[in-house]
Amino acid sequence: MRKIIFATLGILALASAVAAQSNAVQTAADALGAARIKTLQFTGSGQNFSVGQNYTPAEAWPPVTVKSYTASMNYDTGSMRVELVREMGAVMPRGGGGPFFGEQRQVQVVSGNYAWNVPPAAGNAPAPPPQANPDSQLERMLALWATPQGFVKAAMNNKATTKNASGGTEVSFTVGGKYKMTGIVNAKGQVDKVTTWIDNPIVGDMPVVTTYTGYKDFGGVMFPSRIVQTQDGFPSLDINISNVTANPSVDIAAPDAVRNFTPPPVRVETKQMGEGVWYLTGATHHSLVVEMKDHIVVVDVPNNVPRASAVLAKAKELVPNKPIRYVVTSHHHWDHLGGIRMAMNEGATIVTHQTNKAFLERVAKTPHTINPDPLATSKKGVKIQAVADKGVLTDGNRTIELHLLKGYEHTGDMLVVYLPKEKLLAEPDAFTPPAQAGTPLIPPARPFAKTLYDNIQRLKLDVQVIAPFHGNRTTDVAELSKAAATSSN
Numbered sequence: 001m002r003k004i005i006f007a008t009l010g011i012l013a014l015a016s017a018v019a020a021q022s023n024a025v026q027t028a029a030d031a032l033g034a035a036r037i038k039t040l041q042f043t044g045s046g047q048n049f050s051v052g053q054n055y056t057p058a059e060a061w062p063p064v065t066v067k068s069y070t071a072s073m074n075y076d077t078g079s080m081r082v083e084l085v086r087e088m089g090a091v092m093p094r095g096g097g098g099p100f101f102g103e104q105r106q107v108q109v110v111s112g113n114y115a116w117n118v119p120p121a122a123g124n125a126p127a128p129p130p131q132a133n134p135d136s137q138l139e140r141m142l143a144l145w146a147t148p149q150g151f152v153k154a155a156m157n158n159k160a161t162t163k164n165a166s167g168g169t170e171v172s173f174t175v176g177g178k179y180k181m182t183g184i185v186n187a188k189g190q191v192d193k194v195t196t197w198i199d200n201p202i203v204g205d206m207p208v209v210t211t212y213t214g215y216k217d218f219g220g221v222m223f224p225s226r227i228v229q230t231q232d233g234f235p236s237l238d239i240n241i242s243n244v245t246a247n248p249s250v251d252i253a254a255p256d257a258v259r260n261f262t263p264p265p266v267r268v269e270t271k272q273m274g275e276g277v278w279y280l281t282g283a284t285h286h287s288l289v290v291e292m293k294d295h296i297v298v299v300d301v302p303n304n305v306p307r308a309s310a311v312l313a314k315a316k317e318l319v320p321n322k323p324i325r326y327v328v329t330s331h332h333h334w335d336h337l338g339g340i341r342m343a344m345n346e347g348a349t350i351v352t353h354q355t356n357k358a359f360l361e362r363v364a365k366t367p368h369t370i371n372p373d374p375l376a377t378s379k380k381g382v383k384i385q386a387v388a389d390k391g392v393l394t395d396g397n398r399t400i401e402l403h404l405l406k407g408y409e410h411t412g413d414m415l416v417v418y419l420p421k422e423k424l425l426a427e428p429d430a431f432t433p434p435a436q437a438g439t440p441l442i443p444p445a446r447p448f449a450k451t452l453y454d455n456i457q458r459l460k461l462d463v464q465v466i467a468p469f470h471g472n473r474t475t476d477v478a479e480l481s482k483a484a485a486t487s488s489n
């Protein structure tokens with residue numbers, strides 16, 4: 001008897017849950033005009049932020065002014081185009097991010113399975129071809145379905161479940177088979193907050209939280225007047241909306257160059273810089289391999305898992321039968337850290353500035369369920385060797401010095417690598433020489449030449465060769481000193 005009563009109550013509870021679900025989503029659909037809005041455009045201005053480029057791991061992402069932000073979306077075709085005009089003042093905020101001064105236009109597009117950027121034309125030159133950007137597809141697609149109207153449409157199409165939550169009803173569902181989306185719909189049917197998770201090689205399942213406030217009627221469409229997004233806990237976008245248009249013409253399709261794009265194979269080129277020392281290039285970010293008596297030291301495993309795997313494999317090919325015992329990470333910026341979990345999985349001790357210790361301990365343990373990497377399976381523990389102003393790795397014969405750059409606005413934890421025997425200095429980001437020696441040095445591209453030069457003087461390092469971790473050639477102190485004379489920092 002008791003069982004039957006429970007069964008009946010169960011059915012009643014289920015029925016009311018279904019009713020609540022359709023109620024919250026339906027209320028939102030009605031309030032936001034989700035059914036009649038097929039395309040949408042909104043414009044605004046504010047700030048975006050250089051994610052993964054903070055001055056220290058504990059600081060917020062560095063901000064960049066966004067003079068104008070225009071997002072155009074077509075929900076029927078699953079497409080979105082975002083056009084930003086960014087502006088840098090005379091002084092860049094401390095932290096990383098591509099250095100520029102003045103205005104910078106960016107066009108970022110997603111359509112179905114394709115993502116690409118449209119580079120700006122220079123002067124009267126013909127427009128350059130679109131650049132396929134497959135790594136951004138997931139983030140941009142989720143951003144499209146995280147817009148208020150998009151979220152309601154996606155909820156209706158993906159069997160959303162609901163439950164009561166603080167601030168309203170929590171609506172959850174999965175898109176594309178494995179990407180969870182969850183949002184809060186308030187009593188007025190407004191979507192207050194949407195959370196998605198994207199795969200990041202460093203911090204794993206990274207939360208992207210978008211908060212919508214100040215809903216108002218923009219000429220017949222209810223839309224928030226402010227959008228604030230965070231990634232990995234820090235603001236990544238903060239836009240005040242000035243204009244919203246319902247159902248404009250938004251015709252976006254992936255160009256052939258984007259559809260036919262296949263990523264080039266990962267290539268690691270090597271240049272021997274002395275006995276047992278190799279400079280690894282072949283992509284945007286370089287590394288250094290040093291052979292010690294009974295082990296290998298690698299400096300930087302950048303970009304992503306495929307690049308890091310190739311760098312680690314190359315190190316073992318160059319120095320057979322010795323383990324990679326230390327991987328030095330020059331600094332914590334994500335473009336130089338994309339393979340750090342591969343280094344941890346290798347069992348190497350990670351050598352880093354002391355301000356990164358807590359962050360790297362989190363990186364070692366963070367969940368990677370969206371796109372599990374080898375460390376997610378092996379669950380190996382992490383070994384970290386923290387360095388203050390100076391670190392030394394030695395095997396009794398060879399010495400590797402690590403020096404903290406002082407007064408370096410790009411990052412607070414930059415360890416440059418000095419090999420006294422070879423008089424070689426390896427450095428990321430501080431000075432990248434122009435492609436051809438002797439070409440004019442344009443300050444914005446090399447804003448930190450002076451800082452690097454001053455540090456070399458302060459440390460009294462006898463440097464003959466500088467191996468930069470960007471660019472296409474090595475350089476020397478003479479060229480650095482010339483650059484320093486015209487450098488802003």
Ligand SMILES: [Zn+2]
Nearest residue numbers: 096333411429
């Ligand atoms: Zn950097």
